[in-house]
Amino acid sequence: MEAKFRRYKPGDEEGIVELMKTCFRTFNSWKLSVMDWIGYEGDDDGFSRENALVAEIDGEIIGHVQLMHRRIRIGKSIIDCGGIANVSTHPKHRMKGIATKLMQMALDICQEKGWQISSLFTGYGSDGYRVYRKIGYANTTFIHEYVGTCENVDNALKIMRRHNRNGISEMGEEDLNAVMKIHDEYGRKISGYCQRSEEYWRRKIMNKTYYQSFFYEGRDAGIRIVSEDDEVNGYALAFNTLKASRSQWTDRVGIVMELGAIEGRNLCNLLNGILNKMRKEGIKIFRLRIPMHEELNEALNHFEPINGAIYMDYIVNQKKLFEAMKGELEERIIEKCGELDYEISIGSPYGCTKLEISGGDINVAEGKAKNHIQVTNDGITKLIYGVKGFKEMLNESKYIIRIEADGEAIKIFEAIFPKRIFQISPIDEW
Ligand SMILES: CC(C)(COP(=O)(O)OP(=O)(O)OC[C@H]1O[C@@H](n2cnc3c(N)ncnc32)[C@H](O)[C@@H]1OP(=O)(O)O)[C@@H](O)C(=O)NCCC(=O)NCCS
Structure with missing residues (x-):
């Protein structure tokens, strides 16, 4: 029988909690209860039952993904993140694309909500990791x-x-x-x-x-x-x-x-x-x-x-992501380069974004400029958070696919992508 994929409806909580306990030893030993699951909504405003996705066969929940909302700070800017949590497929129904389908649904919801990025935590190389990697999630940092x-x-x-x-x-x-x-x-x-x-x-x-x-x-x-x-x-x-x-x-x-x-x-x-x-x-x-x-x-x-x-990321909408980071990027350019007029673009598997810099302002557009860098998915997410700075990345061949940029543009890329400290508090982990 074909699985049905849908969002949460009242009554699903028992099936979801049961499945989570079957798939995760940690939830089982902690004795996650339906009350905990529902009560989480009151404690964490990033959790909402509406954003629980399920796969159902014959009235039984056999697949689940939770989409969480987090507002992640990058300097003075804040980006909306669709955090992926509790990805689970019942052992009897694995290897049939259930988790992949639920993840794709989650990314569609992020798109609808205008959340610019989707992020998750997993064990490197694990069953989940391989699913996320195939969908296009980048390795941002350990x-x-x-x-x-x-x-x-x-x-x-x-x-x-x-x-x-x-x-x-x-x-x-x-x-x-x-x-x-x-x-x-x-x-x-x-x-x-x-x-x-x-x-x-x-x-x-x-x-x-x-x-x-x-x-x-x-x-x-x-x-x-x-x-x-x-x-x-x-x-x-x-x-x-x-x-x-x-x-x-x-x-x-x-x-x-x-x-x-x-x-x-x-x-x-x-x-x-x-x-x-x-x-x-x-x-x-x-x-x-x-x-x-x-x-x-x-x-x-x-x-x-x-x-x-x-920690892995998928950029849902690259243009919107740069728009959300605009204030922070403008400040970085002014601080390192002063006021200038220049166009640069950044291409990645998630899109191609042009930054039209004029004085202290940036206009974010789609498309390619004369001064362009093309980076991998791992490259772009590392640059966004500053896990690696652009300068440092120039010395490693695996993240930058192509550079078509003059000296001035290189300086701008270095200014907008400095190395920064990355940290997520375990309290906010989803
Ligand atoms: C991780 C987990 C959710 C994957 O669920 P799943 O529904 O089996 O995932 P998918 O079917 O989408 O993908 C799994 C594999 O099947 C393959 N696959 C997908 N569709 C397929 C199909 N129609 N036919 C054959 N294989 C298929 C995928 O390519 C993937 O292959 P790989 O393991 O060689 O990389 C599941 O193993 C699980 O619940 N594990 C325990 C909980 C857990 O660890 N969750 C992740 C925490 S981060």
């Missing part, structure tokens, strides 16, 4: 983390003690506004940070301890601190798995999920504060999901860097 035991932490703490300059205290309700502002400001320096509503902060971070997609624990499992001099100048969030009651963590793991400060010099103080607290709570294995900032170099060198999941 998700990095640092790991260490008490030995690493104590060595790092010795170094950071020297920098310790101001007070660390527990983050309270009264600090939330200041912390939200810091997250916003800090997020401008990082590609991948997501814009959050106050409600999102309250529900996912203050009242519960969400640590990835649906997975959460009680408020107590979270460690939340702020640093302050006259006022709050930074915050850090961690998850203590020793206090987890729903999930099974066999080791004494603690995860630093976020650090944020307006001034880099406060980051060290915050890392010092949160690691100290985790150490006191009896954590033995430390996982740090934070980027390598220059200011943290010395401390992080005491940990081991490891690669986790791969």
Whole structure:
């Protein structure tokens, strides 16, 4: 019998949850319930039942993809992302194109909604990875983390003690506004940070301890601190798995999920504060999901860097993506090149986009200019987030297919595509 593909309708939740538990060991051991699935809508405004897609045979749900909405920050600009989650096909119905069809439906919905990009996390080379790759998703970056035991932490703490300059205290309700502002400001320096509503902060971070997609624990499992001099100048969030009651963590793991400060010099103080607290709570294995900032170099060198999941992107509408990034790109050009009149274009498997630069403004159009670069899908998504800068990419042959550009245009490409820090908080992971 042929499968029917459609969007969620009331009553599907049981079949969806059952299928997710069959396909993902993690959801099964966490005992994902229908209440969790429905309740997620209240906690995360990026999740909506309407965006659950299903494949059905004979009234039974045998395939599912969840489309999530995230507003991802790239400098001062924000792009709308259709996050792909929970891709699952019942074992009896695999290898027949079910997941591929559901993914294509998800991309059509992104197109309809005007979301410029679709992104996901997966294991490199996994069954899912191969499906996404065939559809055209690009390899943007691996998700990095640092790991260490008490030995690493104590060595790092010795170094950071020297920098310790101001007070660390527990983050309270009264600090939330200041912390939200810091997250916003800090997020401008990082590609991948997501814009959050106050409600999102309250529900996912203050009242519960969400640590990835649906997975959460009680408020107590979270460690939340702020640093302050006259006022709050930074915050850090961690998850203590020793206090987890729903999930099974066999080791004494603690995860630093976020650090944020307006001034880099406060980051060290915050890392010092949160690691100290985790150490006191009896954590033995430390996982740090934070980027390598220059200011943290010395401390992080005491940990081991490891690669986790791969983050993949599909550009749904390249012209719209550049339109959304216009403000940020204009600022980059003015800063590095000053005001100028020039036309450049960028071609990729997702489209060909012309940037007509006039003074400090950019007009985004479709088509090719005299000064043109042609890049692969992996190349364009790395450039968009700054996982690789254009300058760096010039020295590697695998991302740039063709360059037809004079010296001035090369300088503009270097200005609009600098290397940046990429980081997505596990709390926002879908
Ligand atoms: C990953 C998963 C969703 C794939 O589902 P699926 O419906 O089997 O996927 P598809 O049928 O679209 O594609 C799977 C393979 O079948 C092939 N295929 C697609 N249509 C086909 C057809 N009509 N006939 C034969 N083969 C076909 C695909 O090319 C792909 O081949 P590959 O594995 O050699 O690369 C499924 O294996 C699953 O649920 N796994 C557990 C959960 C999981 O890991 N999810 C992904 C998390 S990121």
